[in-house]
Amino acid sequence: MPSAGTWQRYASCEDGLRQGLLPMLRTWRDMGTQPYAVVLDMDDTVVRTNEETEREEPVPWLDALLDALNHDGRDENMSVVIVTARPLGQEQDTIEQFRAVTGWDIPIAQVLCREEGARDADELKDAAQFKYDGRCWADKVHAPVAATVGDQWWDVCCPTEEAENADSDLFDDDHTYVRTDRNLCTCVKLGTC
Numbered sequence: 001m002p003s004a005g006t007w008q009r010y011a012s013c014e015d016g017l018r019q020g021l022l023p024m025l026r027t028w029r030d031m032g033t034q035p036y037a038v039v040l041d042m043d044d045t046v047v048r049t050n051e052e053t054e055r056e057e058p059v060p061w062l063d064a065l066l067d068a069l070n071h072d073g074r075d076e077n078m079s080v081v082i083v084t085a086r087p088l089g090q091e092q093d094t095i096e097q098f099r100a101v102t103g104w105d106i107p108i109a110q111v112l113c114r115e116e117g118a119r120d121a122d123e124l125k126d127a128a129q130f131k132y133d134g135r136c137w138a139d140k141v142h143a144p145v146a147a148t149v150g151d152q153w154w155d156v157c158c159p160t161e162e163a164e165n166a167d168s169d170l171f172d173d174d175h176t177y178v179r180t181d182r183n184l185c186t187c188v189k190l191g192t193c
């Protein structure tokens, strides 16, 4: 498993998406016909809640995210899987909100929501496991995961990896981190804006 030191830090979400994610997805496209998947978190990755109006709105880096996912034109080989901690039953609503917010009619291969319960002292560990299991599911059922994008460490790190870094300040700032491993799987941990 790559060490935390292989993460590259970018000043903003836009920088990380345009300089880190976009070129890697272009590479996947240029490799040819093999299907691949991109796993997205939803809340604070695609939409966020406006604290003043308490209404949901697109994230400020949405254009950069869509430019990366689109990478110069729709790639039929790319599947999008959303893995979200929203409760079971919100799958269709999540797809409709994704389309409404992004204005993009890309097929969503699947939305994985989280079973409620088990939110106790081990909540963070539990969230990390849920997200990790979701990525494994996408990889197994849909296509090899080329990229995963989220705003929390559990969106992009393996549970054991984060456990090793739990005492560090890694990711705990407003920068964006991008890591690409030797299998060309790109992880983007968005900062906060």
Ligand SMILES: [Mg+2]
Binding pocket: 041, 042, 043, 044, 045, 150, 151, 152
């Ligand atoms: Mg999130």
